[in-house]
Amino acid sequence: MIFSRKKSGMGRRLVLLCQSVTIAGTVLPTAAFAQNAETQLEQDRRRLGNSGPLVSEVDPATVRDSMRAAEAAKSPDDDHPDLSDHLLGNIWGARDWMGRYGITLDIQEVDELWGNTTGGTASGNDGANGSGTGPAYDGMTMPTLTVDLEKLIGLKGGLFNISALQLRGRSISQDHLGVFNPTSGFEADRSTRLFELWYQQSFLGGKLDVKIGQQDLDTEFLISDYGSLYLNSNFGWPMAPSVNLYAGGPSWPLASPAVRIRYRPTDQFTVMFAAADDNPPGNTSNSFGIQGGNPVDPTNQNANGNASGTRFNMGTGALLMTELQYAINPQPDDMSKVTKDPGLPGVYKLGGFYDTGRFPDYRYNTAGQALGGPNDSTGKPRMDRGNWMVYGIVDQMLWRPSLQSAQSVGVFARATGNGGDRNMISFAVDAGVNLKAPFKGRDNDTVGVGWGLGRASSGLRQYNRTVNANGTPTLTQGTENHLEVTYQAQVMPWWVMQPDFQYVWNPSGGVYDWTGTKRIGNEAIFGLHSSITF
Numbered sequence: 001m002i003f004s005r006k007k008s009g010m011g012r013r014l015v016l017l018c019q020s021v022t023i024a025g026t027v028l029p030t031a032a033f034a035q036n037a038e039t040q041l042e043q044d045r046r047r048l049g050n051s052g053p054l055v056s057e058v059d060p061a062t063v064r065d066s067m068r069a070a071e072a073a074k075s076p077d078d079d080h081p082d083l084s085d086h087l088l089g090n091i092w093g094a095r096d097w098m099g100r101y102g103i104t105l106d107i108q109e110v111d112e113l114w115g116n117t118t119g120g121t122a123s124g125n126d127g128a129n130g131s132g133t134g135p136a137y138d139g140m141t142m143p144t145l146t147v148d149l150e151k152l153i154g155l156k157g158g159l160f161n162i163s164a165l166q167l168r169g170r171s172i173s174q175d176h177l178g179v180f181n182p183t184s185g186f187e188a189d190r191s192t193r194l195f196e197l198w199y200q201q202s203f204l205g206g207k208l209d210v211k212i213g214q215q216d217l218d219t220e221f222l223i224s225d226y227g228s229l230y231l232n233s234n235f236g237w238p239m240a241p242s243v244n245l246y247a248g249g250p251s252w253p254l255a256s257p258a259v260r261i262r263y264r265p266t267d268q269f270t271v272m273f274a275a276a277d278d279n280p281p282g283n284t285s286n287s288f289g290i291q292g293g294n295p296v297d298p299t300n301q302n303a304n305g306n307a308s309g310t311r312f313n314m315g316t317g318a319l320l321m322t323e324l325q326y327a328i329n330p331q332p333d334d335m336s337k338v339t340k341d342p343g344l345p346g347v348y349k350l351g352g353f354y355d356t357g358r359f360p361d362y363r364y365n366t367a368g369q370a371l372g373g374p375n376d377s378t379g380k381p382r383m384d385r386g387n388w389m390v391y392g393i394v395d396q397m398l399w400r401p402s403l404q405s406a407q408s409v410g411v412f413a414r415a416t417g418n419g420g421d422r423n424m425i426s427f428a429v430d431a432g433v434n435l436k437a438p439f440k441g442r443d444n445d446t447v448g449v450g451w452g453l454g455r456a457s458s459g460l461r462q463y464n465r466t467v468n469a470n471g472t473p474t475l476t477q478g479t480e481n482h483l484e485v486t487y488q489a490q491v492m493p494w495w496v497m498q499p500d501f502q503y504v505w506n507p508s509g510g511v512y513d514w515t516g517t518k519r520i521g522n523e524a525i526f527g528l529h530s531s532i533t534f
């Protein structure tokens with residue numbers, strides 16, 4: 001079963017004050033408490049001493065924000081930013097003029113070429129004539145307009161953001177791979193759509209900020225900074241919420257009406273809470289395969305007339321999400337002036353969500369009979385109220401040769417768990433190790449090896465066995481494993497290239513290919529990813 005979802009907007013980093021403040025006896029960088037607070041991505045990168053990848057590949061919004069964070073680190077003077085990492089530079093003075101009024105215009109361009117060399121399955125696009133292997137292209141352009149309202153009208157702590165998406169190409173995962181979650185987090189259904197539209201207000205000197213409007217949650221929740229190096233979408237918006245929630249929930253390329261509250265009493269502690277609509281397109285009748293699926297729009301990204309992204313659904317359920325963060329040894333802004341070792345940094349997160357909507361039960365039909373069994377008189381799953389998931393994330397630096405060195409080794413791990421009667425995935429884990437600045441003179445490059453798995457739920461396995469016993473040949477799904485080896489290289493200040501290799505064992509935990517007679521074979525996938533900032 002294939003769900004092409006993804007993962008993973010936040011505001012721009014504002015002026016970094018040169019002073020520091022002391023809270024509870026600890027010296028903390030004031031950047032964390034600027035009037036317009038740091039984005040979550042910027043905060044994680046700073047606390048980890050900028051040891052994460054130059055570009056965070058969770059989704060286009062994190063690509064944009066990671067480049068903004070790198071720009072701010074190079075040029076703390078917000079009135080005269082270093083624009084060498086933009087292909088169009090200052091646009092003949094236009095960006096300087098807009099900057100005086102707090103206006104920032106970014107354009108992100110992402111293009112990918114993928115090829116599956118083994119395994120896979122043909123699709124409805126090529127039928128029996130297709131082998132399941134071959135090349136595929138997908139691309140995305142995202143313009144973003146951000147306005148600092150303090151500069152524009154004197155409203156301290158006010159930030160406005162609007163962004164749009166132009167999506168093209170085809171999803172190799174949807175067409176040929178048969179995996180639980182896409183091999184690339186940038187695969188999406190073709191459309192031109194509104195992405196995010198929100199307003200954020202900071203209080204208490206930036207310790208508290210509230211964001212309200214159309215937003216995706218995968219730019220702030222469930223993020224591993226080290227894990228954001230990888231292109232497989234499981235390392236971004238992970239497998240469980242991607243396939244268990246309606247259309248993957250409020251995550252790229254879909255956003256939902258939401259309110260997000262973040263409180264950071266110190267630089268070590270952060271608490272976040274969000275309440276969002278749980279189903280961006282509002283499709284409930286055939287969103288999941290257990291309901292028969294949506295043959296017109298299997299991923300439901302464009303369902304119910306939502307191809308423009310302007311259908312603000314509020315009538316299905318609420319997704320309530322919270323996350324607690326604790327940072328050990330958060331790093332100073334300027335390591336070049338540090339004389340005492342602050343220790344190896346790490347960020348630890350615990351979180352979870354509860355969805356108030358109704359979800360199809362994999363065990364019983366609407367009459368209380370075994371779904372798919374010989375006595376199934378309706379063929380329709382019972383709808384159960386509520387759904388939940390819990391998760392934990394670790395980002396930890398293990399080694400660096402010196403305090404001022406750009407080189408470092410970091411590891412990450414993330415696990416999710418949830419109930420099995422109304423979900424496809426009940427347990428998933430991702431982990432990996434990254435080497436930043438692997439070669440001399442390549443300070444912004446990162447090489448990484450990541451691995452993960454997703455386990456089919458007990459309810460899905462029971463349904464498979466019931467259907468098989470009832471005379472329809474069906475494999476009992478188990479565990480899908482994925483391995484990724486990747487190298488992110490800064491070719492030009494404004495251009496990042498990333499060759500990538502992935503291997504998938506037991507796609508979707510073991511399902512038949514298009515013939516219905518044999519399993520989809522293990523898949524060896526090669527990719528080339530390009531990210532350009534205009």
